[in-house]
Amino acid sequence: MATDRLHASGRSRGAGRPDRRDPRGLPGRRAPRARGVVDDVPPDAPLVELEIGPVAHGGHCVARYEGRVVFVRHTAPGERVRARLTQAGDGASLWRADAVEILEPSPDRVPSAWPAAGPDGVGGGELAHLSLAAQRRWKSFVVAEQLRRLAHDDRAVEVVALPGDDDRGGLRWRTRIDLVVDDDGRAGMRGHRSHRIRALDSMPLAVEAIETLDLFARRWPVGARIEAVAPVGGDAPVVLVDGLLWDLARHRPASGSQVRTAVHERVAAAGRQYEYRVTADGFWQVHRAAPTTLVEAVLDGLTGLDLDGATVVDLYSGAGLFSSPLADAVGPAGQVVAVEGDERAVHDARRNAHLRHNVSLLHGDVSHVLGDPGADSSLVHADAIVLDPPRTGAGRKIVAQVCAVRPDRVVYVACDPAALARDVAYFAEDGYRLDRLSAFDLFPMTHHVESVAVLDRVR
Numbered sequence: 001m002a003t004d005r006l007h008a009s010g011r012s013r014g015a016g017r018p019d020r021r022d023p024r025g026l027p028g029r030r031a032p033r034a035r036g037v038v039d040d041v042p043p044d045a046p047l048v049e050l051e052i053g054p055v056a057h058g059g060h061c062v063a064r065y066e067g068r069v070v071f072v073r074h075t076a077p078g079e080r081v082r083a084r085l086t087q088a089g090d091g092a093s094l095w096r097a098d099a100v101e102i103l104e105p106s107p108d109r110v111p112s113a114w115p116a117a118g119p120d121g122v123g124g125g126e127l128a129h130l131s132l133a134a135q136r137r138w139k140s141f142v143v144a145e146q147l148r149r150l151a152h153d154d155r156a157v158e159v160v161a162l163p164g165d166d167d168r169g170g171l172r173w174r175t176r177i178d179l180v181v182d183d184d185g186r187a188g189m190r191g192h193r194s195h196r197i198r199a200l201d202s203m204p205l206a207v208e209a210i211e212t213l214d215l216f217a218r219r220w221p222v223g224a225r226i227e228a229v230a231p232v233g234g235d236a237p238v239v240l241v242d243g244l245l246w247d248l249a250r251h252r253p254a255s256g257s258q259v260r261t262a263v264h265e266r267v268a269a270a271g272r273q274y275e276y277r278v279t280a281d282g283f284w285q286v287h288r289a290a291p292t293t294l295v296e297a298v299l300d301g302l303t304g305l306d307l308d309g310a311t312v313v314d315l316y317s318g319a320g321l322f323s324s325p326l327a328d329a330v331g332p333a334g335q336v337v338a339v340e341g342d343e344r345a346v347h348d349a350r351r352n353a354h355l356r357h358n359v360s361l362l363h364g365d366v367s368h369v370l371g372d373p374g375a376d377s378s379l380v381h382a383d384a385i386v387l388d389p390p391r392t393g394a395g396r397k398i399v400a401q402v403c404a405v406r407p408d409r410v411v412y413v414a415c416d417p418a419a420l421a422r423d424v425a426y427f428a429e430d431g432y433r434l435d436r437l438s439a440f441d442l443f444p445m446t447h448h449v450e451s452v453a454v455l456d457r458v459r
């Protein structure tokens with residue numbers, strides 16, 4: 001068979017800068033330059049016919065071609081497809097392909113909800129060719145498989161929809177989008193594992209408030225990064241261009257744009273209303289219903305403990321999404337100790353918790369704070385620890401540090417099922433058993449999934 005070695009080429013302006021808003025590297029956000037990035041798959045790249053096997057973690061299915069494993073996107077188990085090899089050759093550690101013609105479709109296949117994210121399109125919508133029910137089955141399989149393989153845990157997992165998603169067809173949920181501007185000044189996104197920008201006409205995952213900003217009809221400074229943020233709760237959306245506030249009416253930088261822009265997010269959870277100030281390009285959960293869903297899942301994960309007067313540690317606390325509801329849960333006699341590494345997020349969290357005398361905010365690396373006996377005396381008395389690390393998960397060292405505190409309960413919020421399953425295995429070694437696990441479809445049309453794991457100390 002003919003094989004092409006496919007090369008990375010021209011790096012776009014700004015590529016590789018650290019992502020300042022979403023350390024999870026979720027779709028639609030600029031990711032650090034990855035090894036094996038393919039900028040332009042030549043249109044004459046080899047086409048091969050493949051029988052598609054099971055789903056694998058990462059948004060693709062597994063097929064075999066001439067004895068090799070090929071990861072195939074834009075397909076489904078059981079399909080027969082003609083696929084373009086996007087990474088191949090004797091030197092490639094694994095082969096990748098994109099299904100461009102469906103010879104035998106899966107019953108789960110539907111007309112794509114976002115064709116621009118199909119083969120050779122933008123990243124961030126790789127499951128848009130499947131029904132929402134099938135997308136959730138896909139993710140349920142992945143979470144369960146990672147737990148089985150890495151944590152030897154055989155439980156069934158059901159990924160559940162967030163309120164409103166079925167009514168909206170899995171669209172219009174993103175309150176934040178990142179765009180990049182091509183050489184013609186058009187806003188678009190990069191392709192999967194590619195630096196080439198594909199201009200877009202719309203972004204159907206974005207909430208209506210962003211869609212009405214008409215970002216795609218405008219011309220923008222070439223190479224710029226555009227961030228649109230539509231806070232939940234009534235505030236007007238804001239647009240940042242290369243981090244600076246943009247005046248959409250005049251289509252130029254806003255006066256005073258050097259000042260750091262913040263938005264206010266309102267979250268209804270557990271019968272209360274919470275308001276958060278969040279730096280516009282700082283971390284915030286992207287799905288409009290995610291803050292409520294996750295706060296309630298975290299509080300639910302603490303049920304069974306006597307929380308009144310308890311000490312709860314909130315690791316990777318961001319702007320304090322969980323800190324205020326946790327402070328209410330432990331009451332005035334209790335204590336919440338929040339730890340966050342990003343200075344701007346800590347600044348937001350200070351404002352968000354400034355009237356709460358039972359919240360201490362520690363700025364620093366989680367590992368350093370947990371390893372510093374003088375950081376906060378409450379840390380060592382924690383009854384429960386909540387952690388919500390970035391995509392890479394907590395890892396061996398942090399798990400050991402958390403277990404050394406000996407909390408009765410750990411509630412672990414995770415956006416990567418593989419990192420979570422690895423860490424669940426580490427927790428088991430250190431005397432913590434996985435009790436409950438909930439999984440949420442926080443990112444419809446993508447392969448991403450959020451889990452909330454509840455672990456109990458057993459020795």
Ligand SMILES: C[S@@+](CC[C@H](N)C(=O)[O-])C[C@H]1O[C@@H](n2cnc3c(N)ncnc32)[C@H](O)[C@@H]1O
Binds near residue numbers: 283
């Ligand atoms: C997934 S976010 C969760 C934030 C918050 N729990 C929320 O839901 O809004 C992870 C947070 O961890 C912070 N972070 C990442 N690595 C860290 C580290 N080593 N030490 C402290 N904070 C870290 C990031 O700045 C980010 O705010």
